Amino acid sequence: MTLRWHCAATDGAARAGVLHTAHGEVPTPVFMPVGTAGTVKAMTADAVRATGARMVLGNTYHLMLRPGAERIARLGGLHRLMDWQGPILTDSGGFQVMSLSGLRTLDEQGVTFRSHVDGSTHRLTPERSVEIQRLLGADVTMCLDECTPFPATEEQAAESMRLSKRWAARCRDAFVERPGHGLFGIVQGGVFPALRAESVEALTRIGFEGYAVGGLAVGEGQEAMFAVLDATVPLLPADRARYLMGVGTPADLVGAVRRGIDMFDCVIPTRSGRTGRAYTRSGVINIRNARHAEDPTPLDAGCACPACRKHSRAYLHHLFKAGEMLGPMLLTWHNIQYYQDLMAELRDAILTGTLAATAARIEARWQAGEEERAA
Ligand SMILES: [Zn+2]
Numbered sequence: 001m002t003l004r005w006h007c008a009a010t011d012g013a014a015r016a017g018v019l020h021t022a023h024g025e026v027p028t029p030v031f032m033p034v035g036t037a038g039t040v041k042a043m044t045a046d047a048v049r050a051t052g053a054r055m056v057l058g059n060t061y062h063l064m065l066r067p068g069a070e071r072i073a074r075l076g077g078l079h080r081l082m083d084w085q086g087p088i089l090t091d092s093g094g095f096q097v098m099s100l101s102g103l104r105t106l107d108e109q110g111v112t113f114r115s116h117v118d119g120s121t122h123r124l125t126p127e128r129s130v131e132i133q134r135l136l137g138a139d140v141t142m143c144l145d146e147c148t149p150f151p152a153t154e155e156q157a158a159e160s161m162r163l164s165k166r167w168a169a170r171c172r173d174a175f176v177e178r179p180g181h182g183l184f185g186i187v188q189g190g191v192f193p194a195l196r197a198e199s200v201e202a203l204t205r206i207g208f209e210g211y212a213v214g215g216l217a218v219g220e221g222q223e224a225m226f227a228v229l230d231a232t233v234p235l236l237p238a239d240r241a242r243y244l245m246g247v248g249t250p251a252d253l254v255g256a257v258r259r260g261i262d263m264f265d266c267v268i269p270t271r272s273g274r275t276g277r278a279y280t281r282s283g284v285i286n287i288r289n290a291r292h293a294e295d296p297t298p299l300d301a302g303c304a305c306p307a308c309r310k311h312s313r314a315y316l317h318h319l320f321k322a323g324e325m326l327g328p329m330l331l332t333w334h335n336i337q338y339y340q341d342l343m344a345e346l347r348d349a350i351l352t353g354t355l356a357a358t359a360a361r362i363e364a365r366w367q368a369g370e371e372e373r374a375a
Contacts, residue, residue: 003139003182003209005241005262009351013233013260016350019055019241021087021139022180023079026054028241028262029346031253031339032089034270037062038072038082041270042325042332045083051305051333052340054086055139057265060093060132065115065122069135077137089140089265092129092171095147095246106146108163126170130183134176142212143171145186150218157190164188165202172206182209184243190215191224193231200235210241213261217247222255229259236260250279250342251366254359257346269339273332276320280338281362282369285313287331292317305337306330 005028007017019026033040033048035056040048048056058078063069075081078088097104097113104113110125129144145164148157168185175183185203189195203211213232216225225247236242243263244256253264269279276288280300285292287299295313303309307316307330319327342362349358 001179002177003180005210005239007239009353011350011353011355012258014258014346014350014355015260015262016347017241017262019087019263020180021055021182022178023085023087023139024054026087027347029253029257029343029350030055030263031343032057032263032265033336033339034059034265034267035082035084035088036267037066038078040332040336042274042329043270043336047333048084048336049086051337052344053336056084056086056088058082058088058090058136058138059096060090060129060136061096063090063136064093064124064132065117069132073135073137077135079137087139088137089243089263090133090136090138090142091245092142092144093124093132094129094144097124098147098149108166110144126167127174130171130174139181140210141171141175141181141183143168143183143185143208145188145214147218148188148190148215150190150215150220152190154190154192154195157188157192158195161188161190161195161199165199168203168208169206172208184208184210184212184241186212186214186245187232187236188215189232191220191228193228196228196232197235200232204237208240210243210263211236212243212245214245216244217252217266222248222252225252226255226259229256229261233260250339251363253339253342254346254362257343257350258355258359264343269335270332273335274328276327276331278331278338279335280369281365283366287313287316287327288320289317299334300338303334303337303341305334307334 004020009016017028032055036059112123126144133141144167146160148160185208187199189199241262244261278285281302292313298308300308349355
């Protein structure tokens with residue numbers, strides 16, 4: 001049996017479910033911390049587990065260049081290498097490669113690019129991307145696609161989406177079925193509903209274990225992103241997991257869960273944590289701000305992470321001012337903890353049919369809170 005998702009409850013368009021993988025079950029909605037190069041930056045695997053995270057993401061692009069997919073396979077796979085026993089989703093490498101404008105050339109068969117590490121030339125095709133993800137040991141493999149740039153004309157978005165369609169069929173053919181492992185197709189089509197519908201139609205005809213909505217959070221703004229979800233998500237099969245790639249802020253997650261998305265990944269909690277930006281129950285806090293210099297209170301009184309349970313805002317402020325590496329480590333831990341707590345709260349609300357009220361309460365707390373916009 002390949003990877004499955006089953007629905008436990010719905011509340012409006014939102015769903016609570018369970019993803020069944022070769023490395024265990026994952027309650028959804030789920031946020032997957034990003035383990036770019038075989039590590040969630042600044043976190044041990046034990047620390048990631050302690051936040052309640054059940055599934056992480058690995059980046060094909062980074063891992064294929066360093067230390068290399070074949071080497072990772074010889075070392076027992078990515079789970080063993082990074083000490084992560086839970087499921088891993090790997091991206092296709094496409095997003096990073098496509099962003100290497102000037103360093104890559106795209107053709108019908110695939111994409112040729114120069115490594116940002118040492119300038120060496122590499123080739124990524126749908127078949128090679130799927131093979132690399134198998135070598136890594138991914139529970140969820142993503143199709144290689146072209147992430148349509150924003151802004152794009154309707155003609156450009158159509159051409160790009162149709163290339164991704166052809167590549168999706170090649171990925172399906174290349175994917176080796178194994179119990180508890182699955183391949184996800186990626187819906188493209190920019191901000192154009194008709195193109196999104198065409199993409200869904202083609203992908204569901206091929207058939208995948210899950211469906212991702214791609215090409216969002218690339219500068220279109222939250223309103224446009226939600227409009228694409230409103231037009232796209234209802235077209236997706238109800239019995240398969242839905243994954244919104246690369247999204248987003250806590251407010252993005254709440255809005256997307258309400259629109260029927262089950263899975264998320266984003267570098268925001270980890271990247272922001274390293275720069276002193278914390279997401280809390282009372283909004284966004286920049287711990288570098290001078291007003292925290294003598295504040296003995298915790299970052300977020302409702303949070304059980306070590307940064308909040310053992311330390312004051314004053315100490316965290318000091319760590320960042322002094323350039324101590326513990327500062328980024330603690331804030332990363334906190335942000336991942338906050339994202340996990342948020343998803344658990346949303347899941348409980350779906351299971352009890354109280355999502356609208358819960359979302360309103362969460363959003364009201366952000367508004368009433370500090371709403372301190374980081375510089
Ligand atoms: Zn915390």
